[in-house]
Amino acid sequence: MSPSRWLAVIVSVAVLAVGVAACGSSGSGGSGELSGQIAGAGSSAQEAAQEAWIANFESENSGVTVSYDPVGSGGGREQFIAGGTAFGGSDAPLSTEENELDKATKRCKGQGGELIQIPDYISPIAVVYNLSGVEELQLAPETLAKIFNQEITSWNDKAIAADNPGVELPDTRITPVNRSDESGTTENFVDYLAKVEPSIWTYEVSGDWPVKGGEAAQGTSGVVEAVNAGDGAIGYADASQAGELGIAKIKVGSEYVEPSSEAAAKILEESPEDKELSQGKYVFAFELDRKTEASGTYPIVLVSSLMACTSYGSADEAAIVKAYLEYAISAEGQEAAAENAGSAPLSAALTEKIEPAIEAIEG
Amino acid sequence: MEPADATGVSPLAAAGPRRRFGDRVFSNLAVAAGVTILGLLGGVALFLLIESLPAVSASPAQLPGGKSLVDYIAPLAFGTVLAATIAVLIAVPLAVAVALFISHIAPRRVVLVLGFLVDLLAAIPSIVYGLWGIFVLGPAAVPVLEWLEQKLGFIVFFKGPASATGRTMLVASLVLAVMVLPIVSAVCREVFSQTPRKLQEGALALGATRWEMIRMTVLPFGKSSIISGSMLGLGRALGETMAVTIILSVSGIVSFNLISQANPSTIAANIALDFPESSGLAVNTLIASGLVLFAITLVTNLAARAIISRQNIQ
Numbered sequence: 001m002s003p004s005r006w007l008a009v010i011v012s013v014a015v016l017a018v019g020v021a022a023c024g025s026s027g028s029g030g031s032g033e034l035s036g037q038i039a040g041a042g043s044s045a046q047e048a049a050q051e052a053w054i055a056n057f058e059s060e061n062s063g064v065t066v067s068y069d070p071v072g073s074g075g076g077r078e079q080f081i082a083g084g085t086a087f088g089g090s091d092a093p094l095s096t097e098e099n100e101l102d103k104a105t106k107r108c109k110g111q112g113g114e115l116i117q118i119p120d121y122i123s124p125i126a127v128v129y130n131l132s133g134v135e136e137l138q139l140a141p142e143t144l145a146k147i148f149n150q151e152i153t154s155w156n157d158k159a160i161a162a163d164n165p166g167v168e169l170p171d172t173r174i175t176p177v178n179r180s181d182e183s184g185t186t187e188n189f190v191d192y193l194a195k196v197e198p199s200i201w202t203y204e205v206s207g208d209w210p211v212k213g214g215e216a217a218q219g220t221s222g223v224v225e226a227v228n229a230g231d232g233a234i235g236y237a238d239a240s241q242a243g244e245l246g247i248a249k250i251k252v253g254s255e256y257v258e259p260s261s262e263a264a265a266k267i268l269e270e271s272p273e274d275k276e277l278s279q280g281k282y283v284f285a286f287e288l289d290r291k292t293e294a295s296g297t298y299p300i301v302l303v304s305s306l307m308a309c310t311s312y313g314s315a316d317e318a319a320i321v322k323a324y325l326e327y328a329i330s331a332e333g334q335e336a337a338a339e340n341a342g343s344a345p346l347s348a349a350l351t352e353k354i355e356p357a358i359e360a361i362e363g
Numbered sequence: 364m365e366p367a368d369a370t371g372v373s374p375l376a377a378a379g380p381r382r383r384f385g386d387r388v389f390s391n392l393a394v395a396a397g398v399t400i401l402g403l404l405g406g407v408a409l410f411l412l413i414e415s416l417p418a419v420s421a422s423p424a425q426l427p428g429g430k431s432l433v434d435y436i437a438p439l440a441f442g443t444v445l446a447a448t449i450a451v452l453i454a455v456p457l458a459v460a461v462a463l464f465i466s467h468i469a470p471r472r473v474v475l476v477l478g479f480l481v482d483l484l485a486a487i488p489s490i491v492y493g494l495w496g497i498f499v500l501g502p503a504a505v506p507v508l509e510w511l512e513q514k515l516g517f518i519v520f521f522k523g524p525a526s527a528t529g530r531t532m533l534v535a536s537l538v539l540a541v542m543v544l545p546i547v548s549a550v551c552r553e554v555f556s557q558t559p560r561k562l563q564e565g566a567l568a569l570g571a572t573r574w575e576m577i578r579m580t581v582l583p584f585g586k587s588s589i590i591s592g593s594m595l596g597l598g599r600a601l602g603e604t605m606a607v608t609i610i611l612s613v614s615g616i617v618s619f620n621l622i623s624q625a626n627p628s629t630i631a632a633n634i635a636l637d638f639p640e641s642s643g644l645a646v647n648t649l650i651a652s653g654l655v656l657f658a659i660t661l662v663t664n665l666a667a668r669a670i671i672s673r674q675n676i677q
Contacts, residue, residue, distance in 0.1 A: 072639030074641050075640075078642050180611075180613045180628075181637060181640070182641060183640060207640050208427065208428075208637070212625065213614055213616065215528060217530070218609055222497075226528050229527075229528040230526075233527060
């Protein structure tokens, strides 16, 4: 190449560089004063909702990067306590059993603030079934518990017939399907059975399915696929993932209720706070009233929470966390989650109750 | 030579062979590579040991399941060995047949294509095998499982009741067998084709048929490679995670029933399933089960070595 050609190349590179730099500065200066990045980790149930929030939040605040790693609730609590993440998501409130609540409080104290734990994600859990010729199915809690502990083994059992007057039930064998991985969905489903039918469901409540001998599948998608594949199969899955499968109506009080956003969100209004687990001004843990008989309430729900602190090492970080959480529980944020994840938006009363926690963040 | 003997070092040896720069670099690199492997293996073993200690010393009530560590791991170890054993039992005869076909029977043009295709089986990611298992093989197997229950239900393996979804131990083992097949057949193929021509031609000259020739020369010559290939395959099957995790309907029980919806889980699948939502002692328990899997694989490989070296001496 001749010297003049070299010069041309250098000049054009310089022009390009200036151009790019100009674009960059106008981009970050254009909207909002927030800039930086925060990371969160936890519940995989919240993954779709978090994705929606992150996408919308980042497009509003171009200088901000938020990441959420769906490692699972246990991992989310662990990472939050260790200080590895700015916020965390968990399907179960921080417990006193393994001192998680104390440790998390201590982490926030270390940063000169207080612990925040607020519900941000409510998802109804549907009882899905695949039974050829049966379009609608109603189940009383007692029948449901007996199906899943394998006491009732055939679809034409008297108990199921009693719940479904006028429906012709085939003599297909029942294949109960449960999650093979440890999950918050299982924990909430089992918790419901244990609370409502303690004499039938005598197992310990945990994220591991307690009854041996049933069909087991990995993840919500695995359960849905297994129920799809087997005639006579019945399982439980996030209502938004049920797809084409039949959804059973569950008896609450004197009526049979289908899982819906409104019916699921209503349960938190009916439920008292868990005194033992709500230690701290901004820590909200609810003791779900699964036994409610209130009309139009669907008691099989999963409630997932966000964990954060009121103070962070840098004011920038605190400001981003504050803005992000504000958006997540806002009406628009909850609407985005409902669209993307099929969750039930928080009720206005609940939002009002938890808002002060986010306002307390020193951003 | 006399004076050299007195010091015990010959003049030549004392000077040593002239080592070039390249030789030294190569020898150091080779030593470093060897040491790294040892270090890695030792590091993994050490990690497993240290991390599983809390689970060993914890009281049974604190462990997942609320029973002792042995009660927790034993059904998993059983499931692991059962699935891998069935897979190898299915895969090895098939793999030997494929290897023989490629090395001795098929025309040259077919050999190239077939050899390539078998190797390609090994390149498919295990999660794809898993998806194939639940979407295709499982549902397709349901009528077969029902037939097995009806006709062979008196055998403990086929006692039933047959699964409605096909996600059973038998189907999982079949998928494992497909995954193991390319490894076993590659090892066998290599050795079968090295059978001395003299032996093969001698057998044929004595009037042996092709099958008799293979039985008398190729198979005895390749015996140790069949064993070592099987053991390699067994190792792969023992540790396979994703496919089993997706396919198998696990129940944490001990059962030889291969066609029902209740199956024992495997160690690797159980770790994959439970780790994401585990914390504290539950993680240590999972790692302890990993240590057991490490030990099982180690013993399998040592056994393979022992068998092969004895074979070679004979």
